[in-house]
Amino acid sequence: MGGAWAPGRALAALLLTASALSAALLVPGAPPEPDADAAQPRDVDKKNHIELKMDQALLLIQNELPKTNLTVYWTSDRCYHCLPQVLASVSRSGKPGKLSTTAVAVSTQHKSILQLNDTLDDKELCRLEYEFGEFGNYTLLVTHVHNDASEIACDLLVNKNPIDSNLPVSIAFLIGLMLIIVISLLKFLLSLDDFNNWISKAMHSRETDRLINSELGAPSRTGPLGGHDAQTETWPSPAARLRCVDTFRGFALIIMVFVNYGGGKYWYFKHASWNGLTVADLVFPWFVFIMGTSIFLSTTSAIRRGCSRLKLFGKVAWRSFLLIYIGIVIVNPNYCFGPLSWDKLRIPGVLQRLGVTYFVVAVLELLFAKNLPDTCALDGRILSLRYLMSDWPQWLIVLMLENMWLGLTLLLPVPGCPTGYLGPGGIGDWGKFPNCTGGAAGYIDRVLLGEDHLYQHPSSAVLYRTEVPFDPEGILGTINSIMTAYLGVQAGKILFYYKDSTKDILLRFGAWWFALGLVSVILTKATENEGFIPINKNLWSISYVTTMSSFAFFILFILYPVVDLKGLWTGAPFIYPGMNSILVYVGHEVFESYFPFQWKLEDSQSHREHLTQNIVATAVWVLIAYVLYKKKVFWKI
Numbered sequence: 236m237g238g239a240w241a242p243g244r245a246l247a248a249l250l251l252t253a254s255a256l257s258a259a260l261l262v263p264g265a266p267p268e269p270d271a272d273a274a275q276p277r278d279v280d281k282k283n284h285i286e287l288k289m290d291q292a293l294l295l296i297q298n299e300l301p302k303t304n305l306t307v308y309w310t311s312d313r314c315y316h317c318l319p320q321v322l323a324s325v326s327r328s329g330k331p332g333k334l335s336t337t338a339v340a341v342s343t344q345h346k347s348i349l350q351l352n353d354t355l356d357d358k359e360l361c362r363l364e365y366e367f368g369e370f371g372n373y374t375l376l377v378t379h380v381h382n383d384a385s386e387i388a389c390d391l392l393v394n395k396n397p398i399d400s401n402l403p404v405s406i407a408f409l410i411g412l413m414l415i416i417v418i419s420l421l422k423f424l425l426s427l428d429d430f431n432n433w434i435s436k437a438m439h440s441r442e443t444d445r446l447i448n449s450e451l452g453a454p455s456r457t458g459p460l461g462g463h464d465a466q467t468e469t470w471p472s473p474a475a476r477l478r479c480v481d482t483f484r485g486f487a488l489i490i491m492v493f494v495n496y497g498g499g500k501y502w503y504f505k506h507a508s509w510n511g512l513t514v515a516d517l518v519f520p521w522f523v524f525i526m527g528t529s530i531f532l533s534t535t536s537a538i539r540r541g542c543s544r545l546k547l548f549g550k551v552a553w554r555s556f557l558l559i560y561i562g563i564v565i566v567n568p569n570y571c572f573g574p575l576s577w578d579k580l581r582i583p584g585v586l587q588r589l590g591v592t593y594f595v596v597a598v599l600e601l602l603f604a605k606n607l608p609d610t611c612a613l614d615g616r617i618l619s620l621r622y623l624m625s626d627w628p629q630w631l632i633v634l635m636l637e638n639m640w641l642g643l644t645l646l647l648p649v650p651g652c653p654t655g656y657l658g659p660g661g662i663g664d665w666g667k668f669p670n671c672t673g674g675a676a677g678y679i680d681r682v683l684l685g686e687d688h689l690y691q692h693p694s695s696a697v698l699y700r701t702e703v704p705f706d707p708e709g710i711l712g713t714i715n716s717i718m719t720a721y722l723g724v725q726a727g728k729i730l731f732y733y734k735d736s737t738k739d740i741l742l743r744f745g746a747w748w749f750a751l752g753l754v755s756v757i758l759t760k761a762t763e764n765e766g767f768i769p770i771n772k773n774l775w776s777i778s779y780v781t782t783m784s785s786f787a788f789f790i791l792f793i794l795y796p797v798v799d800l801k802g803l804w805t806g807a808p809f810i811y812p813g814m815n816s817i818l819v820y821v822g823h824e825v826f827e828s829y830f831p832f833q834w835k836l837e838d839s840q841s842h843r844e845h846l847t848q849n850i851v852a853t854a855v856w857v858l859i860a861y862v863l864y865k866k867k868v869f870w871k872i
């Protein structure tokens with residue numbers, strides 16, 4: 236949908252994590268500097284002494300015009316409707332043939348748009364778009380066109396070629412791919428070996444005799460009774476854990492850990508500044524979605540086992556409280572800002588949102604789940620929509636909530652801001668609404684929770700230079716996270732009610748995938764910024780929910796047959812963190828700055844070193860999850 240969405244990158248992230256350990260061999264490696272914030276150009280002194288940071292290039296602006304002072308404006312190509320920012324002023328050269336030079340650092344993350352104006356009357360002299368490369372050295376020469384004093388030419392020259400920033404990602408990707416191939420090959424050879432052994436044994440005459448004898452009626456362990464036992468064992472029982480659910484959860488969690496640790500400081504492994512999707516934006520809603528699926532599967536099986544709903548409610552309430560409490564603890568680390576001050580306590584956060592979402596969706600399940608007959612008795616055709624219709628009161632409530640989101644988002648009057656504003660504020664929308672970041676969502680949080688209790692460094696600060704705090708896990712967005720989890724509940728219902736018919740399951744996953752995809756296309760008009768409601772992670776806009784849920788149904792569409800039905804893939808290594816998600820999430824947040832999750836880098840401005848560090852840290856969490864899995868240690872709250 237949005238321009239920033241790149242399936243290849245999502246795949247890259249998946250393989251990156253798999254390649255983690257081997258990539259660790261690449262480099263030793265610095266504490267995460269406060270973000271280089273490379274999207275912003277910086278004014279620098281004129282002696283060309285510029286310490287280039289990550290994602291920056293050196294640009295020497297040379298003015299050959301004898302009488303014209305220049306003002307150079309800069310915007311990022313990805314900054315939608317942004318007010319150009321002054322990058323530098325270059326004084327006139329004085330005499331013909333002389334040069335006046337100013338050196339600046341320019342961002343290399345996205346394409347830059349440069350505009351050169353006459354300082355005197357602010358008239359545009361020339362304009363160019365260019366994608367600078369990291370650590371390159373460029374000259375922008377401003378001259379009169381030969382023999383024509385009135386015409387001005389701006390020429391860009393490359394003094395030194397940039398480095399290839401994405402090379403480490405490609406290398407990690409290839410290493411990951413190689414690892415997967417080698418492991419699959421090894422597995423294949425091992426199974427081949429067993430096969431060979433079996434063949435040679437079978438060929439052995441005495442063995443063959445024995446086989447023939449047993450075929451002739453001698454009772455043996457491989458009799459019909461044994462066969463029958465084996466079959467009943469593999470028969471899917473309602474309580475059996477679905478591996479695809481754990482695998483999907485683990486997959487989302489591992490990417491979450493990787494991007495939270497910095498994602499190699501690549502922009503596409505960080506959250507989108509405002510509208511659009513990056514790899515980092517994919518995972519949280521998937522996590523919420525799959526939580527919905529699990530809520531359905533676990534409450535349904537608990538109710539079927541005969542647990543009292545009241546007791547289950549107590550458990551749900553306690554768990555939600557714990558999630559919210561642990562969440563508040565881990566979003567307020569005191570080693571960063573000194574001992575916690577009550578005045579600055581951040582209230583919203585990832586676990587808080589999960590806690591509230593869990594509570595609402597689980598209570599909806601407890602209130603309205605029916606004691607349905609055993610699924611085996613389900614009689615196909617007539618009841619083909621049964622899973623949808625059986626709990627219409629839930630749908631009613633969820634749709635009412637969704638209407639509330641739409642109503643508040645689009646109609647709530649916000650002082651000083653246009654009603655229904657969905658933009659980032661800052662320099663976006665030509666700088667007309669600098670303090671309107673997030674429209675109603677931001678306003679509600681500021682009024683109900685207070686500016687000081689919100690996230691202070693929203694991703695919109697990067698491109699759009701917003702100054703007001705905005706919390707990506709705010710109150711209004713929680714409604715849409717409930718919607719996401721409820722769509723996950725639908726996946727659970729499909730898996731549960733149709734477990735005897737693969738065709739029915741895949742058909743329904745496919746239908747949801749398609750329907751939600753279609754809604755997303757309509758809402759966003761298949762654009763990043765120009766839709767009715769653009770895809771936006773900071774707002775958890777409804778198009779974000781439908782898009783991510785559509786992808787989630789697609790992933791289950793693939794995972795269910797591959798992991799559960801055919802057993803082609805065990806779900807390793809994602810299944811281990813997937814089965815211990817709270818531990819891995821809390822652990823990765825708490826131990827973020829401890830060795831071996833972080834160490835001092837030789838060059839803190841190198842993507843390669845950051846990438847290696849982040850992949851190693853992520854891999855260590857996979858390893859920890861694996862060891863705990865082997866020891867059967869699971870942290871459940």
Ligand SMILES: *[C@@H]1O[C@H](CO)[C@@H](O)[C@H](O)[C@H]1NC(C)=O
Nearest residue numbers: 283293295372373374394395
């Ligand atoms: C960039 O290139 C210019 C022109 O070749 C050169 O004078 C300058 O020293 C270079 N700067 C750096 C930091 O390499």
Ligand SMILES: *[C@@H]1O[C@H](CO)[C@@H](O)[C@H](O)[C@H]1NC(C)=O
Nearest residue numbers: 651667668669670671702703
């Ligand atoms: C936005 O907020 C800043 C700081 O709170 C303030 O200085 C500025 O005047 C505000 N701008 C507008 C247009 O309200």
